[in-house]
Amino acid sequence: MAxxxxxxxxxxxxxxxxxxxxVHAQVTSNAKLFSGAATEFGAEPNSQxxxxxxxxxxxxxxxxxxxxxxxVRTGMAIGAVINKWSRFDRKNYFxxxxxxxxxxxxxxxxxxxxxxxxxxxxEKDPEAEVKTIGIERIHVEQDxxxxxxxxxxxxxxxxxxxxxxxxxxxxxxxxxxxxxxxGAYLAKLRSILRYVGSCDGNMDQGSMRADVNxxxxxxxxxxxxxxxxxxxxxxRFVMQxxxxxxxxxxxxxxxxxxxxxxxxLFDPDRGETRAMRSKEDAHxxxxxxxxxxxxxxxxxxxxxxxxxxxxxxxxxxxxRYESELGLTAYNAAVLTADADTARWFEALLAESAxxxxxxxxxxxxxxxNWLISDLFGALNRLGKDLAESPVSPVQGAELLALxxxxxxxxxLAKQVFEIMLETGEGAPKIVEERGLKQTSDTGAIEEVIAxxxxxxxxxxxxxxxxxxxxxxxxxxQTMKAMGGKANPAVVNELLKKALG
Amino acid sequence: xxxxxxxxxxxxRDGIRQGKFSGREVADAFVVKVSRAKALNAFIVExxxxxxxxxxxxxxxxxxxxxxxPLAGVPIGMKDLFCTKGVQTTAASHILEGFKPxxxxxxxxxxxxxxxxMLGKLNLDQFAMxxxxxxxxxxxxxxxxxxxxxxxxxxxxxxxxxxSSAVAAxxxxxxxxxxxxxxxxxxxxFVGISGIKPTYGRCSRWGVVSxxxxxxxxxxxxxxxxxxxxxxxxxxxxxPKDSTSLDLPVPKWEEGLSSDLRGLRVGVPAEYLxxxxxxxxxxxxxxxxxxxxxxxxxxxxxxxxHTKYALPAYYIIAPAEASxxxxxxxGVRYGLRDLPEGANLQEMYAATRAAGFGDEVKRRIMIGxxxxxxxxxxxxxxxxSKVRTLIxxxxxxxxxxxxxxxxxxAPSAAFALxxxxxxxxxxxxxxxxxxxxxxxxxxxMSVPGGLDKDGLPLGLQIIGKxxxxxxxxxxxxAIEERAGFTARPDAWW
Numbered sequence: 001m002a003x004x005x006x007x008x009x010x011x012x013x014x015x016x017x018x019x020x021x022x023v024h025a026q027v028t029s030n031a032k033l034f035s036g037a038a039t040e041f042g043a044e045p046n047s048q049x050x051x052x053x054x055x056x057x058x059x060x061x062x063x064x065x066x067x068x069x070x071x072v073r074t075g076m077a078i079g080a081v082i083n084k085w086s087r088f089d090r091k092n093y094f095x096x097x098x099x100x101x102x103x104x105x106x107x108x109x110x111x112x113x114x115x116x117x118x119x120x121x122x123e124k125d126p127e128a129e130v131k132t133i134g135i136e137r138i139h140v141e142q143d144x145x146x147x148x149x150x151x152x153x154x155x156x157x158x159x160x161x162x163x164x165x166x167x168x169x170x171x172x173x174x175x176x177x178x179x180x181x182x183g184a185y186l187a188k189l190r191s192i193l194r195y196v197g198s199c200d201g202n203m204d205q206g207s208m209r210a211d212v213n214x215x216x217x218x219x220x221x222x223x224x225x226x227x228x229x230x231x232x233x234x235x236r237f238v239m240q241x242x243x244x245x246x247x248x249x250x251x252x253x254x255x256x257x258x259x260x261x262x263x264x265l266f267d268p269d270r271g272e273t274r275a276m277r278s279k280e281d282a283h284x285x286x287x288x289x290x291x292x293x294x295x296x297x298x299x300x301x302x303x304x305x306x307x308x309x310x311x312x313x314x315x316x317x318x319x320r321y322e323s324e325l326g327l328t329a330y331n332a333a334v335l336t337a338d339a340d341t342a343r344w345f346e347a348l349l350a351e352s353a354x355x356x357x358x359x360x361x362x363x364x365x366x367x368x369n370w371l372i373s374d375l376f377g378a379l380n381r382l383g384k385d386l387a388e389s390p391v392s393p394v395q396g397a398e399l400l401a402l403x404x405x406x407x408x409x410x411x412l413a414k415q416v417f418e419i420m421l422e423t424g425e426g427a428p429k430i431v432e433e434r435g436l437k438q439t440s441d442t443g444a445i446e447e448v449i450a451x452x453x454x455x456x457x458x459x460x461x462x463x464x465x466x467x468x469x470x471x472x473x474x475x476x477q478t479m480k481a482m483g484g485k486a487n488p489a490v491v492n493e494l495l496k497k498a499l500g
Numbered sequence: 501x502x503x504x505x506x507x508x509x510x511x512x513r514d515g516i517r518q519g520k521f522s523g524r525e526v527a528d529a530f531v532v533k534v535s536r537a538k539a540l541n542a543f544i545v546e547x548x549x550x551x552x553x554x555x556x557x558x559x560x561x562x563x564x565x566x567x568x569x570p571l572a573g574v575p576i577g578m579k580d581l582f583c584t585k586g587v588q589t590t591a592a593s594h595i596l597e598g599f600k601p602x603x604x605x606x607x608x609x610x611x612x613x614x615x616x617x618m619l620g621k622l623n624l625d626q627f628a629m630x631x632x633x634x635x636x637x638x639x640x641x642x643x644x645x646x647x648x649x650x651x652x653x654x655x656x657x658x659x660x661x662x663x664s665s666a667v668a669a670x671x672x673x674x675x676x677x678x679x680x681x682x683x684x685x686x687x688x689x690f691v692g693i694s695g696i697k698p699t700y701g702r703c704s705r706w707g708v709v710s711x712x713x714x715x716x717x718x719x720x721x722x723x724x725x726x727x728x729x730x731x732x733x734x735x736x737x738x739x740p741k742d743s744t745s746l747d748l749p750v751p752k753w754e755e756g757l758s759s760d761l762r763g764l765r766v767g768v769p770a771e772y773l774x775x776x777x778x779x780x781x782x783x784x785x786x787x788x789x790x791x792x793x794x795x796x797x798x799x800x801x802x803x804x805x806h807t808k809y810a811l812p813a814y815y816i817i818a819p820a821e822a823s824x825x826x827x828x829x830x831g832v833r834y835g836l837r838d839l840p841e842g843a844n845l846q847e848m849y850a851a852t853r854a855a856g857f858g859d860e861v862k863r864r865i866m867i868g869x870x871x872x873x874x875x876x877x878x879x880x881x882x883x884x885s886k887v888r889t890l891i892x893x894x895x896x897x898x899x900x901x902x903x904x905x906x907x908x909x910a911p912s913a914a915f916a917l918x919x920x921x922x923x924x925x926x927x928x929x930x931x932x933x934x935x936x937x938x939x940x941x942x943x944x945m946s947v948p949g950g951l952d953k954d955g956l957p958l959g960l961q962i963i964g965k966x967x968x969x970x971x972x973x974x975x976x977x978a979i980e981e982r983a984g985f986t987a988r989p990d991a992w993w
Binding site: 051054055056057058059060061062063090092094095096099100101102156158284286287288291292293294 | 582583589591596599601602603605705706707708709710712713714740741742743744820821823824826827828830832833834845846849869872873874877881
């Protein structure tokens with residue numbers, strides 16, 4: 001079932017948006033694409049620069065096998081064609097952050113060919129509205145350095161730490177039709193990259209950024225002229241850019257002006273895109289095959305090793321959580337969207353099964369529910385992410401085991417969990433030391449019930465007179481008198497008996 | 501005892517081992533020769549201390565009874581295209597004036613590891629672009645040779661003109677060169693010495709200032725074939741820092757030397773008989789044919805039909821690569837920076853590169869930029885790349901019927917400085933016989949064949965199959981033995 005198509009409502013009618021994304025993802029690797037220099041984020045300026053990165057005379061690039069391996073694995077994860085023969089090209093232009101005077105990239109023969117990414121448009125039910133976004137290609141290329149204009153009143157400084165770092169440029173087909181689709185695509189791509197481990201996906205550190213191509217047309221018409229908004233660095237911003245740019249283009253066209261093919265910049269503070277340079281004054285990059293590098297030829301053994309090293313990917317995992325673990329579609333989707341979450345969940349699951357001596361599928365639902373509602377809720381409140389969780393998967397499993405064996409009621413479990421968050425202590429210790437154990441001691445409960453009935457003669461009379469809704473009142477009073485530690489099932493049973 | 505500086509690499513090496521003279525004496529003798537030859541302008545920088553240190557090291561090793569490295573105590577000249585740690589490396593340009601690398605090129609490091617010493621950095625055409633050594637920022641190199649009855653300054657050839665001039669004038673027994681389209685072979689021919697460019701990939705390009713990456717190849721220049729073999733052996737070998745380096749063992753070329761050419765077929769390509777070739781060159785070529793026959797080779801006529809397209813293809817591919825390779829000289833990180841008052845980044849680039857590059861370098865950057873630009877790329881660069889493939893195929897076909905090719909090295913003897921400067925096309929034509937083998941990445945060498953009517957040396961070129969430097973050297977040796985070339989320039993400098 002498709003939801004209503006996204007349309008920009010112009011003065012002259014409705015417009016359809018066409019979106020394609022070029023995503024630059026920094027390859028996870030200890031060394032740069034063509035040099036041995038380190039790639040750590042946030043290092044002192046120019047502390048991670050080799051002679052090659054600085055383009056000293058006579059220095060030559062040699063490809064880093066790990067970067068190629070990661071790009072190939074990424075290609076395999078999106079079901080793409082891997083080109084066993086590819087080649088590096090030079091993209092020539094002058095800029096102070098580009099020491100060689102050219103970027104080594106792949107224009108004519110990219111490493112990875114066509115593939116696809118599936119996106120879900122219904123959060124509640126991931127299978128309800130699925131769309132396949134085509135991938136045109138993935139090529140590997142060098143990143144540039146960084147200019148710093150804020151260090152000196154009249155001079156600019158150059159930091160070459162990033163110069164030469166390996167990037168994958170993942171080029172989609174113009175298959176997206178709404179801000180939501182563009183956002184879902186970027187989020188899904190990020191998820192896949194993190195599963196594969198080929199990019200950390202840290203958009204705030206610039207490890208992943210998108211060039212957003214947008215055009216508008218009357219539904220069903222030919223493609224319109226597109227603009228490209230550069231270096232957009234969050235899912236939310238990508239969605240904003242699509243919305244803003246589509247609206248701007250519709251206004252332009254409806255005002256009788258033409259859209260010029262140009263490069264634009266996004267200003268998140270002002271919520272607008274601005275022209276950077278138009279096609280007319282675009283660079284002539286004079287691409288040609290890099291004569292310092294031989295063509296890249298991959299053998300079957302290398303490709304096989306890449307394939308064998310791929311982990312279970314998010315869609316497969318999600319389906320398995322539903323079919324094998326019996327999780328709801330929503331829970332399965334939430335737990336598999338991010339590789340770290342899935343890893344955390346699977347640790348919790350394994351430990352829960354172990355301590356309760358049960359199968360994983362028997363403890364899966366309780367584990368999933370606790371993780372999604374209790375732990376996520378708490379982390380959200382504390383402003384932390386899962387990696388910073390004060391409670392470990394092992395501790396979570398201990399808590400769940402105490403609920404499962406009746407030691408803790410739901411209410412008590414929440415109390416214990418709060419203490420765990422505060423102190424970092426384990427549930428068994430907290431229960432032991434603070435006496436938070438639930439009791440099923442019928443003698444003790446009966447004694448309390450007798451006291452409650454004696455203290456509330458009016459209510460007792462009303463209840464016996466037929467006002468059965470007051471049963472809950474007696475349960476509450478009993479639980480309260482027992483400090484919440486009574487087993488609710490036992491309380492119910494004994495109360496019914498006592499009330500006759 | 502004869503002058504030490506009259507000795508070649510093998511004789512110096514052996515003499516030091518045999519105690520005929522010390523390494524220190526050898527170094528001192530050449531250092532003095534270099535210091536007295538300023539008129540040739542062959543050196544941009546002199547490094548006597550480096551040569552002397554190598555000489556002393558050889559003496560110490562000998563005294564201590566340690567085994568001597570292959571070139572122990574032999575001082576050589578280093579073309580100033582090789583980066584040398586702590587020693588100014590300029591590629592004969594203003595833009596790199598004063599640049600002292602913090603690293604050593606693989607080839608020069610191998611020579612030092614083999615015990616050689618450095619007399620200095622040799623002048624060259626700027627960024628190795630030129631055939632006469634007239635494009636150097638540090639002035640023309642003068643050939644030690646003069647036309648009979650004339651005092652006109654002659655071109656030593658290019659781009660390795662400092663190397664050729666220094667070896668011919670016996671300022672050093674051997675020198676490194678680099679060859680992109682003939683830059684070792686043509687200058688060797690102009691001054692009556694030997695020079696070999698090995699198969700592309702034999703010598704690492706790491707640390708050699710790039711001109712045209714797919715063509716650049718280092719090689720050896722010395723007074724005879726054996727010395728070339730010794731030196732090239734020390735320079736060659738796989739280097740993981742150069743992706744285009746060949747991962748193959750280095751043959752023992754000196755050991756394999758033999759002037760017996762029996763069983764070999766030497767091809768003579770019909771297309772190299774170009775219009776306007778001086779009769780003397782044609783006659784020398786015929787003489788060379790007779791010599792290799794005399795050495796036992798069978799001579800066969802072969803056809804290399806795409807030869808006439810080699811020069812145009814070369815002058816598209818080489819400038820294209822150069823235009824990109826030279827983009828790094830931008831005034832940002834090292835070398836010259838010309839920053840006019842109030843200039844922005846683009847203006848700094850323009851001012852720096854205008855001041856830092858010579859005319860010929862600018863010409864080639866412009867040609868290269870043009871042939872790579874949108875709309876012209878297919879017509880020029882793509883076509884030239886196809887022609888290159890066809891030229892390589894021509895050679896492959898020739899190898900079906902012969903083992904070596906024999907041609908003249910250059911279409912003329914040395915010309916006077918200034919003679920061709922105003923006509924770049926005439927200058928480019930000097931490479932007509934050397935460029936095809938460069939495009940195909942083949943080993944090729946020039947050996948002296950004789951003198952022309954003006955008393956100027958002429959060279960013969962031998963081209964071999966890929967990786968077959970041995971037979972190239974052997975044919976060179978056979979010619980050398982028969983040519984008996986002993987002429988040397990009178991020392992006027």
